[in-house]
Amino acid sequence: MLFTPIKPMLLQMGNNNEIIDSDEYIYDIKWDGWRILLHKEGDRVEAFTRHGNNVTAKFPELQEVGRSIQSHTAIIDCEGVVLRNGVSVFDDFAFRGRLSNTSKIQQATLTHPATFIAFDVLATDKTHTNKRLVERKEILSSIIEPSSNLLVTPSIGGNGSNIFQLTKDRGMEGIVGKRINSTYKTNHRSHDWLKYKHFKIADFVILGYKENPFTVLVGKRLSSGKYKPLANVEFGFKPEEKTAFREIAKQIVTKVERDMTWLEPILCCKVQYLEKTNTGSLRIVSFKGFNFDNVPETIN
CATH class of the missing domain: 2.40.50.140 (Nucleic acid-binding proteins)
Known part of the structure; x- marks a missing residue:
């Protein structure tokens, strides 16, 4: 599992008029970038896209990311973004993803710095995919020391309508609602995870x-x-x-x-x-x- 491509759990589209305000759900901000799975063992950190492409060489920031993960071994699900005033800009991260020239990549770490925003953990020294989401969230927060290159996404329990309006006011993409008891099913599009976007x-x-x-x-x-x-x-x-x-x-x-x-x-x-x-x-x-x-x- 470690350092091999994993197809992540995917979301279903939710109805913006039917956001469920319930303690059975946790709501995350939906960041607009690339779905990235981070793999770490010791000082080695690699990044894979949802399609299994290894993009480690494109992001020198991963060295700092590794220092922010306070676990010898980890597989973390996150969104790779470039933030401008706290809002993710898809074009900017896509620009990073297109670069292959080493000197241009180094320059882009200054002009388009990448941040990886973590929202789930698949494994540390053992696999966590069968644990409930609320348990995985606790593990995730316990192993990450936030930095400019690695953050844990804020989560709000039960109040989806308010956070949806907040993200609209901020010009953000939307939110994701997840059942607190949902397990992590790789290569599966689940109704337990619903995305709500501001179109x-x-x-x-x-x-x-x-x-x-x-x-x-x-x-x-x-x-x-x-x-x-x-x-x-x-x-x-x-x-x-x-x-x-x-x-x-x-x-x-x-x-x-x-x-x-x-x-x-x-x-x-x-x-x-x-x-x-x-x-x-x-x-x-x-x-x-x-x-x-x-x-x-x-x-x-």
Whole structure:
């Protein structure tokens, strides 16, 4: 188990209107970065992504992380993030994950310092996956001395609605609700862990589409008059909406390039998204309906 890839326990999407305020649940802040499993034995510390990729070389901060773990052996589940004013910025950690040049990695430890925020422990000198979550949380807190590179995520028992509003006010991603008695099941998506995210909805111009899979390219008009693509929207379409769209689209085709059919930028739709990246692109998107009465605003 130690220093080998582990597929972590995954979350189900919860309904934001049905957050359970109950002592049977613990609520954690949902940090926006990469899911990372930290493995430690003595002075050796390695980091694996949820897909099993060893990314240790990308994060020299792991040396300090190892000193913060007050246990000779440990496997810790956490989120790798870059914090800006206490809020995790996905783009910044993704930037760290793309680096491979040693000198650029060292420079990035100053400009994009990585912090690993721990929320569960799978093992120390023995395996803890069969223990209750509340017990694992106690073990986790007991073996970590917080530092700038390793923190334990705050947890609140029972009051999910308040912490959800707090994270919204802070511009954070959302929260995770977990049953206090839940065990840790690797490679399993569990209803015992529910994520609640703060999504936004806005209007965008449809610039084109493709089939297989059916995907709509949306964007906005720049002040120069050109259009900037912002997201490929694949999910959320009903069969009848696809049919209606194709009937309209065939009347406004401007050109076809390989699998992309480009359209006159006159048809708008509503898109739900989690956040915008530094370049304005949309993350985690879904279709929420056509808007035939609105022309989205221009962006600079």
